[in-house]
Amino acid sequence: MPHDVRPVPQPRTPDERGLADLWRRTAPTLSTAARSHLCGNLGLFLDSYVHELADAHRDHVPDPADHVANRAGTFGFAFSHDPVHHLLNPAVPLHLFDTW
Template identity: 30%
Template sequence: MAQPFSLPDFYVPYPARLNPHVEAARTHTRQWARGMGMLEGSGIWEEKDLEAHDYALLCAYTHPDCSAEALSLVTDWYVWVFFFDDHFLELFKRTPDREGAKRYLDRLPAFMPMERGAATPEPENPVEAGLADLWTRTVPAMSDAWRARFAESTENLLNESMWELSNINEGRIANPVEYIEMRRKVGGAPWSAGLVEYAAGA
């Protein structure tokens, strides 16, 4: 379909590059998501859904230079956060169950302990299982300051869902000023930046 406008040639000093480990990341994250209980039987995704989303391709373009191991881990994080969004939608936004949602969200910080080697609760669902696994695999390579920042940005992403649910329950539409303020806090940029630090070894 023809576009009703013409685009100029853009100056692109850094053309897109693809991480050569993209196929390995696809294979790994499929196995990981299944192992965490996110695919068949979850009531949320099936393998075909994960394949269609292709988070490995997204991460291979955003992290073109990292190792195969780092790319797989970053991809798992993106799979986890998008699965959380769909999981929360099905369990609480469609109901809407505000009390259940609060109990669900209140448990998640326990899977991101600040002390190295600290025990975590037994996971009760794929979101908890995924977070526990990812935190254990990620934090040994990072500083205490990074761990605190990344935990905070992750909690902000999760808690934004409660704000949305409250608006749904009240039949309320956020005004533009409030929406922009919330998006700056929970839009995912600080969270993604934390993963850039990990992938770059910064």
């Protein structure tokens, strides 16, 4: 997901096709800052899954606080509220919207 609106590489998996479709329909309507924010939150969302899978692979039981924080990431809250911000109230700055 590039920060500009250039074409993305040809998707190879269903997940990539879904993200490419989302990006194709959403990116042109977002500001550069909003595109960057969306990409960053998607990265956090995916990193949370990698972290959880690594813990499971090592049979590691995480610290409860770490587990709760990581679960919040795997639910994709930050990633999923970016499109909501864009659709409902783009006049609210992203740094304020992130505080709710």
